[in-house]
Amino acid sequence: MDRIVVSGIRKTFQLKPGQYVTVDGEETDRVTVLDGVDLNIRKGEFITLVGPSGSGKSVLLDIIGGLTQASKGIVQLDGTTITRPDPKTGYVFQQYALFPWRTALSNIEYALEVRGVPKRERTDRARYFLALFGLSGFEDRYPNQLSGGMQQRVAIARALASNPEVLLMDEPFAALDAQTREILQSELLKIWEKINTTVIFVTHSIDEAIYLADRIVVMTARPGTVKEIIDIDLPRPRDGDIRSSTEFNAHRARVWKALRDEVNKAQKDWALSPAYAN
């Protein structure tokens, strides 16, 4: 069954007065970022989204998350068209986006607070999710007292605490060092296998994309569309060793092949390089 249906999504940005970009040799104040994205995502699926910088991955995620209006096309979540953030969706950002004035525990509680969960239950659930990420004992720490990896764990816990049916993750591990990154990847997989949320995970790392995914969606250079969808049929549960297997290597070659031309195209698109990106 399809949980998310993305059909014909187009997004054109109108730049601010006085801002111009050069598209195909012409100056313009309108930029088309997504040009007809179609995508069906099954319930409980782990999708990774790769594509060159500026191909509109973050914009697509924002549209699915109800944070940005598409110019054309619709996104449906369980058959309902998305027009604003859905309480069933959780969002994790690259830069953690924790509230610095709230402790780890109370950052997680926030997600439940705004959804109207009673105080007692909030605290219990927040504690449970902190523990799930190995952060018991850090309840009262403020974000600036936590390492990057710990902050991102809190941010993921915050997104999961409301039991979302969809989890959107925009390069969540990109700011972390390689070891922490691998640890968090396998932690995320373990937890995902337990809760079976539908995940859309944006990454620039091919290895990460393969290791996590049921299917990899490869985007074209701007204006972004879906170039190719690659099934990753590696058995689960997966552990880190799988990265050195022959199958994994074959996937690596395949994903890189799909991406290479797009990355090259994007290189020529410097004028549009993500100067206006979030």
Next chain:
Amino acid sequence: MAYISEKPGIGVRLPSIAAGSATRPARKHKTARGDGTFSYGLPLLMLFFLLWEIAPRLGWLNPIFFPPLSDVCRSWFGLAESGVLAKHIGISLQRAAIGFGLATIVAVPLGFLMGRYSLFEKISDLLVQTLRNTSQFALLPVFILLLGIGEASKIAITFYSSVFFLLVNTISGVKAVDPLLLKAARSMGTSDVDLFRKVILPASIPSIVAGARLAVKSSIFAVIGAEMLAAKSGLGYLIQQSQLMMETGDMYAGILTMTLIGLIVNYLLVWFERWATSWKGQSDTSPH
């Protein structure tokens, strides 16, 4: 960004980072302000007080205009014992507090609107800048004309002297809220009201509190000034009246009281600011 194909996994699962690197940054110096500076500064202050004591006694200064410090202290205790001092202090502080309180009630919501909605700011900015650059003392006659000689005009001038510090700092605080935090909040379905209450307000607290510090000081100065010009009570009145009566001991007692109040209030505000923004600070402010 180039695509990096990572090396095959290392296989060994490192111990959980969470447990492993519960880093405790080395303790920073408790607080920069206060500790060292006080003992360094004390001798010079003492010298100043000493000069104040002996200069009139040795006839370097006219003791009628400059009574020695010990005489001033005697006057101060006299005023304190009779309850006169407490009465004037109470009245001055009350005026300052009411003016400041009203300013907060007006400035914070207004600052929220101006900081958040650019159209609102575009419309009101010029007026605010014009008013802000008009001296509150120049306006005292206007307040008196409009509000009479009573309490209202004194409260108006304290209000006027503090409202812009609060307003300007609220606006800049609201504008400086990290857009990513707003996005995160929206992604969790935060309502507009909650966005103000739970995100924009706490995020701009440091800036608002910094503005409040300036505002409190300014409202105290303003109330003293207003009392000197037009009042029948308050510390400013006490100072002014003692001067007219040539009760210079009482006059200096009043001035010293002012200074003392200024110091105490500033200290309290610094403390409050630190408390309100403790989440920004170093790790040793944490309860653990």
